[in-house]
Amino acid sequence: MSTTGTAGAGGAEGVGAGVGAGLRERKKVRTYRAISDAAVALFLERGFDRVSVAEVAAAAEVSKPTLFRYFPAKEDLVVHRFADHRDEAARVVAARAEGVGPLTALHRHLLDGLDRRDPVTGLSDEPSVLAFHRLLYGTPSLVARLYAYQGESERALAEALGGDVGARLAAGQVIAVLRVLAEENWRRIEAGESADAVHPDAVAAADVAFRQLAEGLADRLQ
Template structure:
């Protein structure tokens, strides 16, 4: 029974967020009230806030599953593969898959979502909070302590910069296929610089 309950909760969570994002894309984040989102999703405001503590989380939930992704990659890496090599491979795999998190996706719905995200200051601020959680999880996976926190901060920053650079080019009208080679080269350069400075 608990499995069914969890599935229903997840469905409600997704339905609320999808209704919210559709409204935000149509009208703009700041022009849509939480009450409008609740009405569109056919839930009460208290129910909405049980699932999403802040209005920004209605959008940023798409990043929630990625908060511990880097930590998972480090923990699941094969024997003999260093943490940085594992993260580098994972990022390159993401580029090849056109994973939206890498910024290398020219799918219209992904592009519209990124325009909403990066064009709304409060969402960008909330995104940094999510990235802070990513840093903490990655630091724990790297063994904890100041050195691990410093390394995690640099790695997460590099991934963010790479993704933003890719997205900016696609937003300017370039196709993902045309950007891919430069995106891979930039990722290789960034992770090489990290390796030289971090010795992971």
């Protein structure tokens, strides 16, 4: 009886600990989003360089030390929205079906993103997305931070491709192509074209880009 009671108490304690951990994680995610949302709203209203970290912390109702625990640099308040995409290419390669080459998998993934008007492809004319991209590409320090994220994408993809020098060269070319395609889509939409109007050309450009990659990277990615 004593042993059963001890086991029961331990089980309840374990469940409580798990629930507590889950609650803490959800609270952390909510705080993370609240800080970023407050920051982006201020940056869109007044410009990135005209808003201080202290003002962001006040708007998000957190202390500066708390803000820096979530976002080590001011630029991360904006660019972190690309964080989920840092290893996206690597994940696509790792999850590809048997018999599908890495380059084919990445090409298909991009075309799917274009069809869905995924903001990361640059092919989105949603006003909020356009405003965010205008802030991002119009602020040199944010562009520099975005390039740092893309460097992390290269490293992750290179690892998924084998990790050697050839893999690093291939990953660098793939990530550069994805960047150029996204920037071209955004540039045209920013100039006033709709996402639907740009879509056919975006698909054609993706096809050309991946054909060029296939011709130049046949040994690595076919």
